[in-house]
Amino acid sequence: MAELILQALYSGLLNGGVYALMAIGLALSFGTMRVINLAHGELVLLAAYMAYVVESRLDLSPLAAIPLAMAVACAGSALVYLLVARIRKNRELNSLMLSFAIGIIITNAVLLIWSGDIHSTGSVSLQEAVQLGSLYSMRSELYGFLASLVLVTLLWQWLAKSWYGRAVRAVSSQRDAAKLMGINPAKTELISFLVAGLLAGCAGVALYSSSVIQPSLGHALTVKAFIITVLAGVGSVPGVLAASVLLGITEALTVTLWSSAVQELAGMLLFLLVLFVLPNGLFGAARRRA
Amino acid sequence: MKQRLLWTTLAAAALSLPTFAEEFAVGVQIPLTGAQARAGTGMYEGIQTAAELFNKGNAKHKIKLAVVDDESNPAKAVSAVEKLAAQGVVAFVGGFASNIIGPASDASNKLGLVYMTAGGVDNDLTRRGYKTFFRVNNTRGYEKAVVTLLGELGVKSVSVVYSTKEATADLAKDLEAALGPKGIKVSMHAFDPAITDFKPIINKIKLQDKPEVIFMSAYENDYVGIIRAAKVLKPEVKAVIGVWSLATAKMAKDFPDLMPNVYGTSMLPHPVEFKQAEGRLFAETYKRLFNKEPDYQAQFGYVKGQLLFEAIARSADAGTLKKGGLADELRKTNRDTLIGRVTFDASGDNPNFQQRIGQHQAGGKIVIVSPKNEASGVAVFPGLPW
Numbered sequence: 001m002a003e004l005i006l007q008a009l010y011s012g013l014l015n016g017g018v019y020a021l022m023a024i025g026l027a028l029s030f031g032t033m034r035v036i037n038l039a040h041g042e043l044v045l046l047a048a049y050m051a052y053v054v055e056s057r058l059d060l061s062p063l064a065a066i067p068l069a070m071a072v073a074c075a076g077s078a079l080v081y082l083l084v085a086r087i088r089k090n091r092e093l094n095s096l097m098l099s100f101a102i103g104i105i106i107t108n109a110v111l112l113i114w115s116g117d118i119h120s121t122g123s124v125s126l127q128e129a130v131q132l133g134s135l136y137s138m139r140s141e142l143y144g145f146l147a148s149l150v151l152v153t154l155l156w157q158w159l160a161k162s163w164y165g166r167a168v169r170a171v172s173s174q175r176d177a178a179k180l181m182g183i184n185p186a187k188t189e190l191i192s193f194l195v196a197g198l199l200a201g202c203a204g205v206a207l208y209s210s211s212v213i214q215p216s217l218g219h220a221l222t223v224k225a226f227i228i229t230v231l232a233g234v235g236s237v238p239g240v241l242a243a244s245v246l247l248g249i250t251e252a253l254t255v256t257l258w259s260s261a262v263q264e265l266a267g268m269l270l271f272l273l274v275l276f277v278l279p280n281g282l283f284g285a286a287r288r289r290a
Numbered sequence: 291m292k293q294r295l296l297w298t299t300l301a302a303a304a305l306s307l308p309t310f311a312e313e314f315a316v317g318v319q320i321p322l323t324g325a326q327a328r329a330g331t332g333m334y335e336g337i338q339t340a341a342e343l344f345n346k347g348n349a350k351h352k353i354k355l356a357v358v359d360d361e362s363n364p365a366k367a368v369s370a371v372e373k374l375a376a377q378g379v380v381a382f383v384g385g386f387a388s389n390i391i392g393p394a395s396d397a398s399n400k401l402g403l404v405y406m407t408a409g410g411v412d413n414d415l416t417r418r419g420y421k422t423f424f425r426v427n428n429t430r431g432y433e434k435a436v437v438t439l440l441g442e443l444g445v446k447s448v449s450v451v452y453s454t455k456e457a458t459a460d461l462a463k464d465l466e467a468a469l470g471p472k473g474i475k476v477s478m479h480a481f482d483p484a485i486t487d488f489k490p491i492i493n494k495i496k497l498q499d500k501p502e503v504i505f506m507s508a509y510e511n512d513y514v515g516i517i518r519a520a521k522v523l524k525p526e527v528k529a530v531i532g533v534w535s536l537a538t539a540k541m542a543k544d545f546p547d548l549m550p551n552v553y554g555t556s557m558l559p560h561p562v563e564f565k566q567a568e569g570r571l572f573a574e575t576y577k578r579l580f581n582k583e584p585d586y587q588a589q590f591g592y593v594k595g596q597l598l599f600e601a602i603a604r605s606a607d608a609g610t611l612k613k614g615g616l617a618d619e620l621r622k623t624n625r626d627t628l629i630g631r632v633t634f635d636a637s638g639d640n641p642n643f644q645q646r647i648g649q650h651q652a653g654g655k656i657v658i659v660s661p662k663n664e665a666s667g668v669a670v671f672p673g674l675p676w
Contacts, residue, residue: 004490004497011489110321116327116362117544118511124547129522136489136522210487212511216325216362220484255490260481261454 003134008256009249010135016248017145018210020152020241021203022221023228025077025196028155031235032172032192035084036096039076039103040200041221046106047073047204048213052119055208062121062209063143067088070201076106078196081190103218111215120212144206148241153204155195156237168192172235227271233281246270294367305484311352314602314611316595317374317403318339318355319394323363329518329535329587330386333409336591337383338585339576344599351603360390367394375401381616383598388412388457395423404616406598408590412456413464416637421617424638426594426629429457431643432513432533433464435555436505439660440474441548443671445502445527447475452507453483461533462507465489477501481512488512488519496525507534508539517548521676528672529553538585549650551673556648557629559666560656569628593627600637649673660661 026040035042047069054065084095121127126140144222157167167188170178175185205211207221228247232239246269254266274282318337321330334357341353356377360367367390371382373581375398382398384517385391398405399420409614411429440448448469459480466476477499479491495504504527506516513532520530529551535541536554562583564570572592576584584592601619605611610618624633631642647660657667 004493007493008490010486015487068538091407111323111327114486116325116515117540119544120514122545122547127518127521129524138518138522163425212514214325214511251485252379252487252490255481255485256494260485260491264482 005253007135008252010132010137012249012252013245014137014145014248015140015252016241016245017148018203019224019228019248020244021144021148021199021206023232023244024152025199025203025224026222026225026242027229027234027237027240028168028192028199029077029081029196032114032168032227033081033084033189034171036099036226037077037080037084037193037196038096038099038222039080039106039218040099040196040225041223042103042106042218043071043073043076043080043197043200044109044203044207044225045110045213045215046076047201048208049110049119049204050120051205051208052114052213055121055123056119061123062126062205066202066205069204070198073201073204074194074197077193077200078190080099081193084157085168085186085189087154088224100118100259103222105286107215107218109176110218114215116215118212118214119208121209123209126209129271138210140206140209144210147206148201148244151199152237152241155199158195159237164188164191227267231271231274231281233278236281236283239281245269246282304634309349309607311348312606313352313354314578314606315356315377315379316598316602317371317377317379317382318357318383318384319360319367319370319374320357321362321386321390322357322359324360326362326386326390327541329409330360330362330384331589332585333384333386333579333591335576336588336593337595339572339579339584339588340595340599342579343571343575344596344603348603349605353599353602356468360385360389360394362387364390364393367391368397369396371397371401371405375403377405380602380611381406381598383407383595384428385409388415391415395420397606398422402614404598404620406594406620408594410457411461414456415462416639419637421638424598424617424620424634426597426627426632426640427643427645428639429461429464429589430641430644432461432555433468435645435647435660436465436531436533437468437472438644439553440469440503440530441472442660442662443503443669445474445528447477447499447501448503448505449477449479449499449501449527450505450507451479451481451488451495453509453512454480455509458507458509458533465505465507475501481508483509483512486515488516489523492516492519492523492525495527496523501524501527503529503531505526506530506536508532510535513541513552514545514548517552517675521548524676527674530674531647533645537650539583539654539656540585542650542654542656546654548675550652550675551650551670552675553669554656555645555650556656557646558584558656559648559658560585560654563666565629566628572628589628593629593632596627597623597625597632604627 050069051062051065167183171188231243358370381404385407388410391410395405531553537556539560605616605619648656659669
């Protein structure tokens with residue numbers, strides 16, 4: 001039993017890393033603009049399809065697709081921002097509908113271009129089993145987790161130390177006050193969406209390298225990213241990583257100790273439980289108490 | 291004299307006119323986009339092949355297909371059925387996935403129109419007792435195929451990994467009930483269709499179940515996840531077996547490293563090979579129409595279309611088509627087809643149906659290995675993708 005639980009913890013940890021990559025972009029744009037980009041999962045999916053294109057057409061490793069995936073996801077994210085920014089009335093609600101519609105358009109475009117077939121990497125190297133003692137994973141899962149750690153750390157540092165990062169936090173905290181301090185809120189919001197696009201690009205490549213993609217997947221990715229964002233507490237970068245890992249481990253342990261059929265249910269129960277005890281999310285509440 | 295000449299000319303002209311065949315519109319509600327697009331497209335191509343061959347061989351009756359894409363969506367399938375009914379179709383053929391076929395055939399039953407399918411094997415579909423619902427395949431046929439294969443391989447223990455979707459869960463539970471009395475130890479592992487990481491399940495199978503065989507009652511994306519997880523954890527099993535959409539040329543081409551030695555249900559070997567003249571005619575026509583080899587989805591589409599079109603012709607000849615006689619004509623069906631003998635019981639099910647099992651073998655080939663009397667080659671057993 002101990003071996004089973006250890007493997008579940010390890011699998012959950014690695015999955016959590018990929019979840020964090022998917023969620024951090026959404027958390028960033030949500031934190032800055034208070035806009036929930038419901039097309040975020042579709043942008044991740046679009047990036048995953050770039051990895052598929054590079055692998056299947058150019059016969060290169062999916063990892064070689066990272067620049068293209070980032071560029072496409074960035075362009076998509078910027079487009080979402082430019083459209084959302086045009087909304088003058090009731091932005092919170094109307095942006096939901098707008099980004100949801102963009103998500104549907106992306107899903108159908110993917111379907112038209114690449115059909116309804118499932119795709120996943122054929123790279124033997126990425127699928128190879130990596131053994132750490134009695135723990136197993138695919139190489140791609142390990143890469144995804146490490147990439148997630150690096151990117152989350154970089155983002156955290158960027159937000160804490162760079163001028164633009166601090167501008168993002170300032171706009172997120174008090175838009176009008178930030179403007180008085182000489183920050184251009186529109187430009188700052190665009191930057192946060194571009195960074196979210198970069199992260200979505202990496203998440204897409206990680207997803208394609210370790211899992212199976214199909215056109216209808218985008219919505220499920222958005223939902224998972226949204227759950228993690230709320231679970232973490234709005235605006236908390238380490239919170240996203242912690243919430244992702246917690247969700248990944250909860251899911252894996254549920255499969256091991258109970259049944260895989262209730263894995264998604266367990267994730268939702270965790271979500272409800274945390275919100276019940278800590279209404280501002282894991283790290284949001286901690287900050288408020290401090 | 292002039293009048294007689296005129297009448298004679300008119301009579302001769304009437305006799306020399308070609309006889310116009312009576313045309314019947316058949317509604318095709320099928321997923322051409324969305325998650326089930328691949329299977330739906332294959333089925334539709336088979337239906338088109340059946341219409342082509344029927345129209346060529348029948349001077350009296352012609353079939354005209356009216357198609358609406360249900361986008362793999364149950365609500366859109368219902369509106370597709372209603373839209374096609376408004377266009378005056380005499381029956382429906384199509385559908386893929388039990389959760390879509392259920393509401394679509396509810397709608398056709400309310401309209402009093404026959405619904406013929408080969409895409410939904412959920413037991414509940416025939417439990418409704420509709421007089422208008424017919425299908426050529428069912429869970430029982432898949433279950434028989436797997437039980438036969440396990441018997442032929444002499445397997446004593448199986449871990450069943452199954453999606454909680456209706457058809458896959460039905461098959462897994464029926465299989466559990468069928469294998470128990472044969473002395474085969476069965477361990478069940480249900481999974482939510484949304485999950486992508488199967489390592490925790492495979493690890494349980496590896497460390498706790500220790501079976502001879504892993505059986506997957508699932509869909510394409512799940513198969514890839516399960517086999518990948520198994521390749522990482524390498525449980526000591528002798529075979530990995532699945533069901534629909536697995537033993538296909540597309541899977542062999544898309545996932546060459548995951549498919550070797552994996553078993554799945556398939557009516558056809560790859561490269562396609564037909565023993566009967568009817569099969570060869572179907573394959574030739576299909577190739578002419580779509581410039582590719584048929585797969586088993588097209589074969590199912592062909593059979594359901596063929597049986598429906600023949601029944602329409604018989605019903606039209608008997609003058610019962612517009613009086614609800616099509617269902618009675620279909621119930622009289624009793625013939626050999628490309629998927630074996632087809633008859634329909636009172637619930638519209640085909641009790642004769644039994645799938646075959648194919649195995650991915652060297653060179654991207656799919657060899658039919660079970661039942662032995664239908665086999666086109668010998669099973670590689672033990673045989674694994676890793």
